Amino acid sequence: MSTAKARTAHAKAILGPVLHQRLAETKVLLVGAGGIGCELLKNIVLTGFGKITLLDLDTIDLSNLNRQFLFRKKDVKQSKALVAAQTAAPFNPNVQITPIYGNIKEPQYDLEWFQQFDIVLNALDNLDARRHVNKMCIAAQIPLVESGTAGYMGQVQPIIKDRTECFDCVTKATPTTFPVCTIRSTPSQPIHCIVWSKSYLMGQLFGEDEDAVGELDEAEKQGENAQEIATLRREAQAFQAVRKALRSSTAAGAAKLVFQKVFDADVRNLLIMSDMWRARAPPVPLDFDAILDGTFVLRTGEPAATDTAPSNGKVNGVSKTANAAASGSKAPVNGVASIDAGSSAPAAGSGLKDQKQLSLKDNVLLFVSSTERLAARLQAGEDTITFDKDDDDGLDFVTATSNLRSAAYGIAEKTRWQVKEMAGNIIPAIATTNAIVSGLIVLQALQILRKSYTKLRNVHLTVKPAVPLSTSTMCPPNRSCGVCRDTYAKILCDPKRARLGDVVKGLLGDDEREISVYEDKRILSDPDWEDNYERTLESLNVSRGMFLTIVDEEGEWGTVSVGLGVLPADHPADAPPFILPDPLPRPPRRVKAPLPAPETPPPLPLKRRAPDDEGGDDDIIDLEPTPKRPKLKAADEGIKSPSKKRRLDEDGLILMEGKDDVLDDDIIVID
Amino acid sequence: MINATLTEEEVGRLDRQIRVWGFEAQQRLGTATEVIKNIVLSGVGRLVIMDGDEVIEEDLGSGFFFRDEDVGKKRVDAAKDRIESLNPLVTVETITAFDGLEGPGFDATIRGVDLVCVTDWDRDGLIRINEACRRQGKPFYAGGTYGVLGYIFCDLLKHDYVAPHDRSVPKEAQKNIKLSATYPPLSDALTHRWSSLTKRQTKDLNPAVVFAILALWEHQKVLGQLPTGPDDVAELESMANAMISAADVKKQVLETIPSDLIQTLSETARTEFSPVCAIVGGMLAQDILKTLAARDPPIANFFTFDGNTGAGTVCRMSMP
Known part of the structure; x- marks a missing residue:
């Protein structure tokens, strides 16, 4: 305990003696000890939240040190939660911090575990974990304060079941998509070439053998230019040949083969479609040998070498410098990260390489070397290689190929550093944004603890000059939300012994509705298919921490979600292997909405298209190969609950730091 | 922190820009603590902290650089090592001797820095320091909290900066344009x-x-x-x-x-509260960094924060 009695004088005056006293007994779960988490931990320790549990699955990286102020160089590779707790504890000896080095999605953090807390604070950087905590807090009926930051932007959202919207009530912005023709045939901006390289070309060459033809059929159905589709189909077939070359052990000339196909033959094929180039500058096929021996002329009257350096290079350089100073993050992150990754290049050198404008010849050489490196990895046994911004080979490949495509189309080229930022969509994490958001989280949390629900606000950190911190009052839950409109309950069971049918029948009691049962997106039974009823939950891969979801077949009643917990230690061995919730969960009758909400509200502000795109524009196809979308575990892959499926598809973009941010690759660009 | 991907020359140029002089006095130091933490983390070259007071028990509520055993020590002496450990690349200088805001000594101190920031000070003091900054042609920031309320005022004289010309267009299509803003001193504002x-x-x-x-x-x-x-x-x-x-x-x-x-x-009004200090100190440091980098429009010119709701607004006081 602190010996300084007046330590709490100010907090007591502001909170009032009652809340101040109660705060000392308040149990808070803080999820995340990264950018927001470090700041938030400091705030709640100083404010006097008495019992803090801090959980984070990550270890400290060198690149964290410039904004996660509880960490020092000596702490690198240690658990973030443990070190943060150690550093922050002396800020206020009156509070108790329990750090956990673990993943919030692990089964032991089940409903019962969540229910020990008075409030949960999210300081997470990835959508998947944020959604998980949202659902657990909704199910456990524990108030949550949600938060997120992206560059200078940030937001704080208090969430209380039945009182406010939950995190999933509002569709999260979907990844920006581009018309398929823009990416495949008529790019007009650097980002189009980067998306092409990262999401299309890399997938074609190094990814899974995809059904490109099927995708094109779909595009044709949606009214894309039929002639163009036919061209693309030929292109897809031609890829098979180069794929093979890259995987054969005699791949010495494979890079050149790829080049000739992608930057010469494919471009020539596109040029045949003269309609396409009536209002656009046509692309120029690139000549591998001529570029290397210096005789290649990209466009008449423009020498190749100077054409590749955009005239705004200087402006960019200055602004990047300024930005680095302002955010204090971008530049050092790159340098430090490459040291940390054991890169062979010295830090300073790689930094300069990153910012250098590459000539056409440089790009060809980089293309050859990166293609050879990637091919060697395939031959060494790697099955597929997808883009990862921290994978130097992939980044080099995307840099070179997107620049070569840009050159062919007369689009400004980008440095490796810029490509990394755009392709990985790294929004610089800014320490001050985290600091501001973490303060706002505490203020909303205190309103929740006061039960001053009318004073709760969503707070947005914006770049509007007159209103940098804008607030809005709380919205009621979305009636069709697939998360917070469910009726939740808890069942304690032994999955080894409990059979699905017994559990479901027990939960239904005398309710004889026709129902289907799901675990997450997997269907376990429906009214015409109860084969799994005799199987144990364990044999169905249903275990602690998961939910059994009971969906009314007629859609007239709400959905029941039952969280699985463990039986108490003293549960008699001869008793049934589960304890039903008491009372049994009874869903409310569904209020039929007059008009169904659109499945996916169009993300207008994020959708953009090239100014010169015309015709067929309304058919937007997401080109993402989605290599990291969650895969279904069971054999019933084809059958999915519609609402869950929808939610899965709405995975959106939120940044930013942390190598476990599995959604990175789903993001294309944020303004 | 900055030099990882910059050339020597660029680092040299930054270093000249990024010496900040902050000081605080009187009772409260929460806002200053937050500003100092943020500025040091950002990698600013040199920070001069001026404070003549000693740590009191109340400071422990928002001053995370202090421990129980620091009560009675000079604040800057107690905090210096902990501040420096945040970022070994930043030079932290401390000044405990305080010979008033008037006179040539004071002006000389300001002359050596690129920007001045004052926290939790009274109005007359702010006006005088602002005037001294004007004499030396230095941008001036002030900020502080009163319970759950807070403010930031700045007088950046004539400030030139670059900003995207239109945020509604795609990032790749954005061009930066040069802009300029003329600020009034606090007395006029x-x-x-x-x-x-x-x-x-x-x-x-x-x-x-x-x-x-x-x-x-x-x-x-x-x-x-x-x-x-x-x-x-x-x-x-x-x-x-x-x-x-x-x-x-x-x-x-x-x-x-x-x-x-x-x-x-x-x-x-006499109290300070850690989360409010984090918000105001975060906004203040962010704006100082924007100003030093001459990028994006800074606050113009009076930011106020309402901790009852979380709202923060900027009033243009005597600015067109």
């Missing part, structure tokens, strides 16, 4: 009248909080201290109302200061 604002514009700026803070400054000037409790409610209220009237604020939006706000403020 305080004469600001709200006559030209529409009802809507007035409302958006949360005028009650603006005038609550201006009234606290007036109270401090007239009575020599911030309000200490219920006995000061009447005085503070009448000061606020007189200022609202003098500034010609749209009566339909705000005719008199809300009495619950004044009552709370009378009890809490």
Whole structure:
């Protein structure tokens, strides 16, 4: 305990003696000890939240040190939660911090575990974990304060079941998509070439053998230019040949083969479609040998070498410098990260390489070397290689190929550093944004603890000059939300012994509705298919921490979600292997909405298209190969609950730091 | 932290820009603590901290650089090592001797830095330091908190910066343009009248909080201290109302200061609260960094924060 009695004088005056006293007994779960988490931990320790549990699955990286102020160089590779707790504890000896080095999605953090807390604070950087905590807090009926930051932007959202919207009530912005023709045939901006390289070309060459033809059929159905589709189909077939070359052990000339196909033959094929180039500058096929021996002329009257350096290079350089100073993050992150990754290049050198404008010849050489490196990895046994911004080979490949495509189309080229930022969509994490958001989280949390629900606000950190911190009052839950409109309950069971049918029948009691049962997106039974009823939950891969979801077949009643917990230690061995919730969960009758909400509200502000795109524009196809979308575990892959499926598809973009941010690759660009 | 991907020359150029001089005094230091943490983390070249006071027990509530055993020590002495450990690349200098805000010594100190930031100071003091900064041609920032309210004021003289010309267009298509803003000193800003604002514009700026803070400054000037409790409610209220009237604020939006706000403020004006300091200190540091980098528009010119809701607005005081 602190010996300084007046330590709490100010907090007591502001909170009032009652809340101040109660705060000392308040149990808070803080999820995340990264950018927001470090700041938030400091705030709640100083404010006097008495019992803090801090959980984070990550270890400290060198690149964290410039904004996660509880960490020092000596702490690198240690658990973030443990070190943060150690550093922050002396800020206020009156509070108790329990750090956990673990993943919030692990089964032991089940409903019962969540229910020990008075409030949960999210300081997470990835959508998947944020959604998980949202659902657990909704199910456990524990108030949550949600938060997120992206560059200078940030937001704080208090969430209380039945009182406010939950995190999933509002569709999260979907990844920006581009018309398929823009990416495949008529790019007009650097980002189009980067998306092409990262999401299309890399997938074609190094990814899974995809059904490109099927995708094109779909595009044709949606009214894309039929002639163009036919061209693309030929292109897809031609890829098979180069794929093979890259995987054969005699791949010495494979890079050149790829080049000739992608930057010469494919471009020539596109040029045949003269309609396409009536209002656009046509692309120029690139000549591998001529570029290397210096005789290649990209466009008449423009020498190749100077054409590749955009005239705004200087402006960019200055602004990047300024930005680095302002955010204090971008530049050092790159340098430090490459040291940390054991890169062979010295830090300073790689930094300069990153910012250098590459000539056409440089790009060809980089293309050859990166293609050879990637091919060697395939031959060494790697099955597929997808883009990862921290994978130097992939980044080099995307840099070179997107620049070569840009050159062919007369689009400004980008440095490796810029490509990394755009392709990985790294929004610089800014320490001050985290600091501001973490303060706002505490203020909303205190309103929740006061039960001053009318004073709760969503707070947005914006770049509007007159209103940098804008607030809005709380919205009621979305009636069709697939998360917070469910009726939740808890069942304690032994999955080894409990059979699905017994559990479901027990939960239904005398309710004889026709129902289907799901675990997450997997269907376990429906009214015409109860084969799994005799199987144990364990044999169905249903275990602690998961939910059994009971969906009314007629859609007239709400959905029941039952969280699985463990039986108490003293549960008699001869008793049934589960304890039903008491009372049994009874869903409310569904209020039929007059008009169904659109499945996916169009993300207008994020959708953009090239100014010169015309015709067929309304058919937007997401080109993402989605290599990291969650895969279904069971054999019933084809059958999915519609609402869950929808939610899965709405995975959106939120940044930013942390190598476990599995959604990175789903993001294309944020303004 | 900055030099990882910059050339020597670029680092040299930055270093000249990024010496910041901050100091604070009087009771509270939460805002200063947050600003110092953020500025040091950002990798600013050199920070000069000026503070003559000693650590008191109350400082432990928001000053995370201090421990129980630091009570009684000079604040800057107690905090220096912990500040430096945040970022070994930043040079931290401390000054404990304080010989007033007047005179050539003071001007000489300002001359050696690129920007001055003052936290939790009274109005007359801010005006004097602002004037000294003007004499030396240095940008000036002030910020502080009163319970759950907070403010930032800045006088950046004539400030040139680059900003995207239009945020609504795609990032790749954006061009940066050079812009310039001319700031008034605090003494001029305080004469600001709200006559030209529409009802809507007035409302958006949360005028009650603006005038609550201006009234606290007036109270401090007239009575020599911030309000200490219920006995000061009447005085503070009448000061606020007189200022609202003098500034010609749209009566339909705000005719008199809300009495619950004044009552709370009378009890809490002398206190500071960690989360509020984090917000104001975060905004303040962020703006200082923007100004030093000459990128993006800085605050123009009076930011106020209302911790009851989380709202933060910027009022252009005597600025077009």
